[in-house]
Amino acid sequence: MTKIILVTGFLGSGKTTFMKSLLDAYQDKKVGVIVNEFGEANVDAITLEKEGIIIEELTNGSIFCACIKDNFLHSLILLSEKDLEYVFIEASGLSDPSNIGQILETIKPRTVKPYFYKGAICIVDADSFLDLYDTLLALERQIQYSGAVIVNKADLVDQETIDETIEKIRLFNNNVPIYVTSYCVVDIQKIVENLIDTDETPRETSNTIDSRPKTFTLKSDTTLSYDNLVKFLNAISESTFRIKGFLETDKGQVLVDAVGNNVDIKPWDKKVDEHELVVISSVGMRIISLLTNQLDKHFNDQLYLV
Template sequence: MKIIMITGFLGSGKTTLMQNILCEYGKSMKAGVIVNDFGKENIDAKLLGEEGIALSELSNGSIFCACIKDKFVDSLIEMSHRDLEYLFIEASGLADPSNMGIILEGIKNETGGRLQMQGSVCITDAQTFLNIYNLLPAVERQITHADMIIVNKSSMVGAETIEKIHEIIKEKNTEAAIYDTDFCKVDMQHAIFELTNHKKEAEETTNAVSNRALTLVVKGDTPVQPEVLEDLLRSVMPSAYRIKGFAQTTEGCMSVSCTMKNFNMNPWKEAEPTSIVFVSAVGIQLISLVSGWLQEHKETGLRIG
């Protein structure tokens, strides 16, 4: 069973790439997916819902951190005993995958050596990469341990920015192929299924319980007006690495997907309860920001859950 890992910072496009893969190949291959979401609510697993795909959800931390690594190990072992050709691992945006090799080596007896690392794909967000690269060690490790790197949303920035991003990537990883694109559109057969594993030396992850980012979830039981919800999201966006989830509005269910620079709220095909995950870029200050907005808009019925 071949493992393809997908890494990349929050909002870079990991779920979009997984959706592209499953849309194009989901019916023709035996595949399993392990979805790791940093927040308590695994929003990405709902976004990836695909009939016939073996799906394992791991939430509330990085799969490479001691906080939920044991659950990741259990999922790997369980998947290894299924009749699958590929196992895709969509890591959390804050995940440092440096110890993946150590993890696989440690479970060889339990898996019978059936899990083979095909390679790692790292997705970078051209709009935010230069701002967050030096702030978070996990982002650098994602680049270092990648076999292929997608510079996503590349049309949203100028040629000079793309050139600088390439320079930084090549400083840390001279072997990985680099693709500039939008919406993670790449030649799947060549870029994904023919990945070359450069077998980087494994090292201890920087993910630890002590350096976990703060997350909170906003919930609600009654529909809210879309423009009111948008006001909440836009007021918090500059202070959150990532905002994602679902919301019941007066115009139907909406999927929410925001980064510091991008706002997206679109109609969703199924009814989902209001549950929006916020990943803080400002520590506990985010709680004050969200609480303050909720206090001023009690009529919405929204609350921190």
């Protein structure tokens, strides 16, 4: 049987960092990966590219939502034909995984090699969890349906915040093993082997077309001013859950990775086909006027909404 491990966690919690470590830990195994992002561009799939690993990319919605669930089913069926030992699934940050059991039951008659659902690992951002946990049902469901929780970014907060974060996690899942760390540095194989069974009672997912956060794509066909990019990101970041993508600047190609006000821009030397940013709004459609004003102010159509 092919073992499925689901990796969940809110936007910017460290899922992709964990996925890289997961792939390194299982590099001697035959592995497939499904990467899911809300926006049109799948930045995580690019950063996870690794020789010999089969990666299925699913964009523009949650794999647990009707909007792209059929594509998710198709990817699982396709990977079942590859005689894999593991399939690792990185869900989008706003995914509600409470219908994973129903999904796997649905595809059972159509899979070549059967799947065994090993469980879910939820990555929690210690720096933002207490601000978000009681406002987003998807975040609560991610913890409820996890067999292990990793409290990441512990270096950014004090012990009192960590203790309170653990206390809140226990409200949603009292028995789950909790690992506190930074940069997702953990004993991955130990975590995988000690995943606990979770409540698999079928529920209607909270991921619906109506509940999807407003997501926008910005594209560029030219070289941008790095300094103007920094000013632009600082101006809009407070109104976003997440900004992520690749751009060409006068200081070279960069990977933009922002979570709320925490903006990170780092060099990226691998080839990228499209230079674009995915922006996930935390203020709904109200962000459009902000985006338009700041794009006009800093880029004069060099970076534009599509």
